[in-house]
């Protein structure tokens with residue numbers, strides 16, 4: 001963890017920003033960062049009444065960036081398989097894709113819509129709160145350049161995230177079922193994947209074109225990939241907020257983090273239940289030749305306490321110390337380096353494939369500033 005964090009670390013000051021080829025002035029002009037925030041990583045309390053400490057602002061700004069990215073890909077799912085209404089506008093629905101997702105649960109379209117709506121409110125609230133405190137909000141619009149799905153139902157608008165080349169780490173599935181291991185206490189332990197073939201190769205979670213909806217087997221695999229992606233993302237949010245909350249200075253910032261975080265967990269709980277309903281299937285992507293297998297998680301060699309699909313309540317596990325009794329908790333919640341870990345996690349997922357180096361430099365900058373935040377007391 002520490003190595004992963006330090007290997008991507010770049011100095012947080014204006015000079016290195018310029019040295020790395022990212023124009024600080026350009027970013028400030030684009031409304032991405034203020035010059036004062038680029039210049040200093042000092043997170044000591046700001047004595048201006050009602051203002052945020054630099055660290056609190058940085059953590060909220062990182063959360064806002066994460067929420068903007070979440071919103072972007074949830075919108076893509078909603079356009080194709082959610083409820084089309086004024087609350088989440090944009091698409092017109094892809095009946096074939098939506099029908100396969102609907103087979104998971106009759107309420108799938110509503111759940112996708114409501115998760116999307118929630119992300120919009122997280123993004124909008126965090127940026128508005130930052131501005132209300134005189135702090136800079138996050139604007140990722142200059143990076144809205146990716147081409148999304150051209151299948152029926154998609155708005156065809158440019159995107160921030162790529163849902164068509166995902167590599168999914170589904171180890172959260174066994175991490176929350178493990179009674180003996182907590183990543184905070186066992187950072188070297190490898191939790192088994194629920195869908196090992198999703199952890200290698202690139203997989204699309206949405207129909208790229210209408211051609212992707214013509215093969216029932218492959219379409220089932222696409223929908224299954226989406227179902228596992230939903231939970232994979234939302235478990236990340238479930239860890240991010242409590243991890244950052246431990247370094248909040250203002251009680252109000254603490255309140256924001258511990259009030260948004262559990263809604264990510266409510267999403268995760270729903271999606272982790274539904275992911276277990278994925279119909280077992282093996283399919284080969286006709287475009288890339290990549291194969292994926294969704295196993296029957298209730299039968300050998302799967303099954304048992306680590307894979308049984310109805311074991312969706314978090315299994316009690318070691319927490320803080322093995323000398324203490326096991327406890328049912330969110331895991332991990334280690335606060336050190338959490339923001340950079342999230343950036344690395346999303347990058348490894350393939351969510352940003354197609355984004356230019358300036359996008360990654362900005363995300364690293366936001367993460368480093370958030371990870372530099374310290375509680376003053």
Ligand SMILES: [Fe+2]
Nearest residue numbers: 067070119122
């Ligand atoms: Fe969110």
Ligand SMILES: [Fe+2]
Nearest residue numbers: 070234237264
């Ligand atoms: Fe979320």
